[in-house]
Amino acid sequence: MPRVEIRFAGFGGQGIGLLGRLMGEAIALYMEEKNAIMTQSYGPESRGGASSSDVVIDEGEIAYPKATHYDYLVVMSEEAYHKYIPNLKEGGTLFVEENLVILDDHAKKAGKILKIPATKIAEEIGSSLYANIAMLGFFCANTDIVSEDALKKVIREKVKARFVKNNLIAFEKGKNYKG
């Protein structure tokens, strides 16, 4: 597997940083011969309401740790979609929070577009806070990056205890969602 670049993006409060961290930890635990780097940016941009985190995976040392041409772009907000769709690779995979993003012609470059009402699913469990993990379950089911078991294990380990149960439910619902 050559270098793989994933960008997660949305707005502050959606737990975008956690997505990158869970992916990074899961890869660390279960992909024995891969390196991964997780990057999270903070600054005026993040205070302005936008949030993004990157995971870059490669077999050897990772010379440049930020994602610049995404194999996978996961957008949880309209702003994130417009900002980052230019850097999705031709033929790359686009994951979309379908009730928060309206696609335009730029999305045509995607080889695959996968849509999920992650926030609505999360609200049915009790809080929109779980939308990120519903998206993660959906991402897991539709890619071969990292196993379901690895992600569930890191959810149990890394998420605050009182949120674990509902996050695992959100993960399952996302995983089983058929767009």
Add this chain to the structure above:
Amino acid sequence: MPRVEIRFAGFGGQGIGLLGRLMGEAIALYMEEKNAIMTQSYGPESRGGASSSDVVIDEGEIAYPKATHYDYLVVMSEEAYHKYIPNLKEGGTLFVEENLVILDDHAKKAGKILKIPATKIAEEIGSSLYANIAMLGFFCANTDIVSEDALKKVIREKVKARFVKNNLIAFEKGKNYKG
């Protein structure tokens, strides 16, 4: 302030990633005109027991997010010291877990060396798990990167609830430690 590079390093289980994350979040909250990027690496290296995380701060966009020539190097293990001391800038600041690291001639390049028995301090509170936050308090007291208030706020927000109280104690003890 020009670009500032910080590397935290130690072994797995010391909560090195959390240090980077707390710094990044604190900067995001309280340094209005700065950008910051936090990077955490995973891979064979991290499974081998080593762990590191970087925070890079700059006024403008951060072109290269990994730390390569550290203004501040914080080492919590002997291995981390030997591995990363070559990349400390001449005149940079070296923070050391003094019971876990034996310095050698390479440390002479440091403009300042600050030592703290962070693990011992943490054990006095009840667990070596708090050593990272004792180090963070010590770092905070001896640098002008980010305020005490900002760091305490993110500790309250980001650390698991049952560990917050003791982590705040560890932070205070680190902050007040005189080497």
